[in-house]
Amino acid sequence: MFSSGFRRVFKYSLVGSAFAATGYSLQQNNYDINSIGIVRLTRAAVTVFEIGSAYRNKLYKSNFEKGSNEYNDLKSKIHKKSAEKLLDLCCTNKGVYIKVGQYLATLDYILPNEFVQTMKILYSHAPKNDLKDVYKVLKEDLKKDPDELFESFNPEPIGTASLAQVHKAVLKDGRCVAVKVQHPYVQGNARVDMKTMEYLVKLMSYVFPEFRFQWLVDETKKNIPQELNFELEAKNAEKIEALFKDIRWLRVPKILWNFTTPRVLIMEFVEGGQVNDLDYIQANKIDPYDIADKLGKLYSEMIFKHGFVHSDPHPGNILISKSERGDCDITLLDHGLYAVLSDEFRFNYANFWLSILDKNRKTMRLYSKQLGIDGDLYGMFACMVTGRSWDSINKGIVVDGVATKGELDVLKKNLPSILPQMATVLDSVNRQMLLIFKTNDLIRGIEHTLKTSKKMRAFKVMSECCVNSVYDQKKVKCSSKFDKLKILLVQYWTLLKLNIYYKYLQLSTFSLRSL
Incomplete structure (x- = not known):
């Protein structure tokens, strides 16, 4: 006592x-x-x-x-x-x-x-701060008056988010930069x-x-x-740039480390339009299918190859622009939040996707259990991962194409009855999966806006990355060259089947449009 x-x-x-x-x-x-x-x-x-x-x-x-x-x-x-x-x-x-x-x-x-x-x-329409509050943070963190740092500073933010806002400015040396300043009240x-x-x-x-x-x-x-530490965001930006250094169409703004603190991030200013800005896409004669292909490749390689996934891919954080080559460049912004995926998680998630493609309920159940989902909820989990109904998954979502309006209406109508199951899945699933859900949903939303979802371009790219991820990991574990060759042949055969399915889908879609 x-x-x-x-x-x-x-x-x-x-x-x-x-x-x-x-x-x-x-x-x-x-x-x-x-x-x-x-x-x-x-x-x-x-x-x-x-x-x-x-x-x-x-x-x-x-x-x-x-x-x-x-x-x-x-x-x-x-x-x-x-x-x-x-x-x-x-x-x-x-x-x-x-x-x-x-x-x-x-x-x-x-x-x-x-x-x-x-x-x-x-x-x-996230709330924005007055310029005096922005200047207060800049002065406190950079130890200089903003007038000493900038030749010009646009008082109106070009972007406002939950934790910060971004202004366009010109440094004294003439460089055009984006200045990301944390809201003073957040910390x-x-x-x-x-x-x-x-x-x-x-x-x-x-x-x-x-x-x-x-x-x-x-x-x-x-x-x-993590998101409140802009120095960590700067490190994430440089890491993702290094991982994709061989992809010429991906742009990540250069970080100016001399002007970066936990609350201030100053980087190269990059021109472009939002990925869902159809007027910008049309005005600049950018192919929306090129955008879909590159987004699919980018996020699939993040998930299945590198295990380092940009986890806030809403349209404001993805810019597009016409490149000198004639195709489009993609600029990735806001690197504050990344999902770091373990090798075990990526292996199980990739195999779960393959089991969906194969319509194999036994392996769906097996790999959903490895991801934290027990019992009969593997079907609900598959629906949430793909954004499709269980009937469509059983028919084969590669051949079946994308969700129709009727299918989406049925899903929404049945939402009240399946809500408890969805909540259980989200409460039980491996925590690494939660940011993947968010990424999948937002990429699907971008494809819907671009009107590219009917050709399933991102889906095809993601499936190929998934196949390569599974079989590349199997090859690493091989003890002989002969075993590695066998797995390589199975890998090529699986990719060939996937491409045949995809070509079939395209021909079917073309034939229907011709009627």
Whole structure:
């Protein structure tokens, strides 16, 4: 038992620490009242309580029969209002909340469409800071007044994200650069915000038993410290440039290390349009299929060859431009978050893909288990990896082509009934898989925008990389040249079959268009 004197000292120490932390947070955030932890926590708790109450009192206690048109209309309205409340919370608390809100916008296979569409606003309308706040960070970190460093500095950011914003500037020596500056409030609020979100997720899981998003909290807690260190981002950029040094169409902006700190990153400025900007693509006469091929090759080699995967591939981070060769160059931006994949994970994931291509349920079950998914959930896992229905996987997704509108409508219609299974998969799967899900979904979204998905170009490239990854690893383990030759022949035969399937798909598509 502790003495009463010790308890008093302990209690007052906690109170003193809380006041000290609050004072530090206020100082770091220009004495903005919104930076106080208790204010942010209370705001978040009130929002979650209001959302939970709306579902409990207005939907669950309504007189409408579950599944009826009236029930579904009411549910859609509550989804929309709740999503707007959540969006307001993200925009007010900013920082980590924006980051999580953006991630929620990618979970269209789990969350209602009203949430996904509402949260997507955060990608293009993330809050920005005043120029004086940007200059404050630059002066603190670079130890010089911005006027001493820059010949010109565009006051309007060319890009604003959850944790930072980017400005175009010209250095005194005439070099045109992109200046990435961390939002001043992020560092002071990140730890409190993460703890708050953990409590809120537990509260939401109480209101909605099927709400199993602890994995999202765990991943955010692990990833945010990496993304807040711009020196690590600079090292990632140089690493990916070295890994792909032989690919002439990939561009990674050069880092200016003399002007780089954990909160400031200055790099070469690269011209280009966003990968989903169809007007830019048409105006510059860039072939969208060339873009799809190169994206497929880039991300497939990251996953299956190098095990080092750029994990924030939303359109704002991928630029395209017409090259002097006449084809397109791809510029990769924002290297703050990478998934580092183990050899074992890559081997199991590649084999899981091959089992899907072969329609082999036995090996699907085997390799899904190796990736953390037990029992009959291997089918749900396969659907989430491919973005296809189980019927399509059984028919053969290589020959079957891409998902039709009817297939997507069926998937969305059945979403409420399969949501608990999806949540279980996300809660159980190997943690390395979570960023792969995000990468797969966003690449599919880019292909859909480019209208290249019907020819499955990225799918073909990824499948070839997958095959090469599996058989290259098998060759390494061979003890004789004869065994290596046998595996090499099987590898070539598998690639040949894949190409025959793909040619068949193209001819079938062409024949249908000709009718």
